[in-house]
Amino acid sequence: MLKIEDLHVSIKDREILKGVNLEVKAGEVHAIMGPNGTGKSTLASAIAGKSGYEVTQGNIWFKGKNLLDLSIEDRAREGVFIGFQYPVEIPGVSIANFMRTALNEVRKYRGLDPLNGAQFLKLMAEKQKVVELTDKLSTRSVNEGFSGGEKKRNEIFQMALLDPYLAVLDETDSGLDIDALRIVANGINHLRGADKSIIVITHYQRLLDYIVPDVVHVLFDGKIVMSGPKELALELEKRGYDWIKEEYEQGKL
């Protein structure tokens, strides 16, 4: 599904990612953990294609295509979804209009007919249930005046509608209370399937109680320095990241 090879990314000539290698197979859930400022969000932005994130070396293969050759929108149309840590507010654009435009652009790219209003509303109602969002949502402007939890639920709602092959969720669990966390986790689990892959970027283990990962990676100093089974997340929760830092500095990792 996804194969990242020796990825180097710089922002304004400062190298943030220094050779990331990562392979995520269809059906797998990977968690990427690590302390602040080690490049986790940069990795998500590089996969999305955000301007200002300059890839100086390496490749990002997705279903046989190099994402680096594609525009931001074509990456999404190929089936890549990025769940943002801080989704922007867009006054004046209703969620319904936004999502219908997006879904139909994706469908057009894939050679499918656009959904008409009724078909779209039916689909939207179905997906709203996944994240327990109310009907009022559809007429509201995108993220405008939403609480932190509502914004994250809206991200997962968009993911459910667009039904991507790969979802990269950047700290989707931050700022959520326990109920919102459960709802968001349910939404993510709803996407899981044999032909779907998920990358969860998180600081904390608690989301991983709900979304059990196949592999846990530790990103440190712009590189993946350690990978292991789900138990690694528990160990990190217990011991923190200092020991990783020490071992990395001693050249053990």
Place this chain on the structure above:
Amino acid sequence: MRAFTQFVQQLYGANQSQYPDGGQAGIREMRENALALFLQKELPDKHIQGWQQSVLNKKARTDYVQKLQPDPYRPLAEYFQCRVQDLHPTVLPVSNGWFISENQTVNVDEQGVITGSLFAAIRQYPDLVLQLLAHPNLEKENGLVALNEALFNDGVFVYIPDNVKVEVPMQIVSLMNTADPLLVNNRHLIVLGNNAELSVIQCDDSIQKESTFSNNVSEIYLGENAHLHYYKTENKDAASMLLHHVFVHQKSYATFTSTAITFNAGYVCNSFHVNLNEPMAEAKLYGLYLVDKEQVCDNHIFINHAAPDCKSYQLYKGIMDDEASANFHGHILVAPDSQRTAAFQTNKNLLLTDKAHVTTKPFLEIYADDVQCSHGATVGQLDEEALYYLRTRGIGEAAANRLLMFAFANEIVQNVAIEALRDRLGNMVQHRLHGELNVCAQCMLNNNIVFPISLEE
């Protein structure tokens, strides 16, 4: 004396015997006074506040002609039809500057509502019309208002008696259909009695290659607790100049709400001059201008808080593409005794290219101490973060741009209270942003199959 001023003097001399007077000697005197004032003031130029950037003097020609009488009558349906669904207004048509009616008399309905040609109203109701016809403060206005008062041809007259709430909106349709370079000075007079209510839609449409100069004045008088909902849209060809000066005179508890949307024009100047003359009056003015190519749109707003406890609110937004330019000049004056005034003004602009231009000048002149006033102006580009967000969901760059521009513009359209009109205007804004539509597709005037039937034939 500038060339255009000289031209007007000669034009007046040549045509004056044919200017209508509705059988009232006072009208001729009114014209003479106004002409003298215009010759003195001339067209506003860079020395007048708010006109520094104006292209008016550059664009005004000296070969305009006036139409001194209406074209021969033909039923409206033969050449004009507005097909906006579910909008069934009372149409008040003006063609080449003259009100269109078969028998040249005004219409009076069972509630006493009077509508029709201004000159027919002068003949039939001189007492009602003459006292409100001349502009109350002509010497204080710029030369354009004097020019209109000197040369004015026909216009629309509307009178709503006390306590009458008119349910059906009135649509004033000003059509230009001519092969001549016409100079038109329409004069509209709208009078609402106490507790009266009305919605007016003013549509200015044209298609012709010849350049025309419309310099129109509307005088609007609102009685106590009268409510006027005023909508204004322009769909003009690139060769036209359209200036419209709307004067509103409000008594206590009267409300005036306007939404002015400019889609297209060579040069459009929308001026609103609102006089809040008595306590508790309220004015809300919304505006949207979408200009591209080399179009120019000027907006002049003057809110005169002449009494205490009045409120005014302005929100104007513009999108400038290509080499288009716009000007927003908003002046709020709060008189010394106008305590507890609340006056707010916002102007927001999006520039889509390096060559597009906007000048925005908020101007607050406050002489009272217990007031709540604010103003703000922004000029910017589309939000990069929002564009990125939309694109990560699969929306292409051009579509994402349009979605954000529509969101920006739609804040104005949302203030239209008539649903059918709101939907239509929203749709037109959407098409305008696609670059697909230059004219209202629902206006039969703009349908090429119909249009070749000339009024003069």
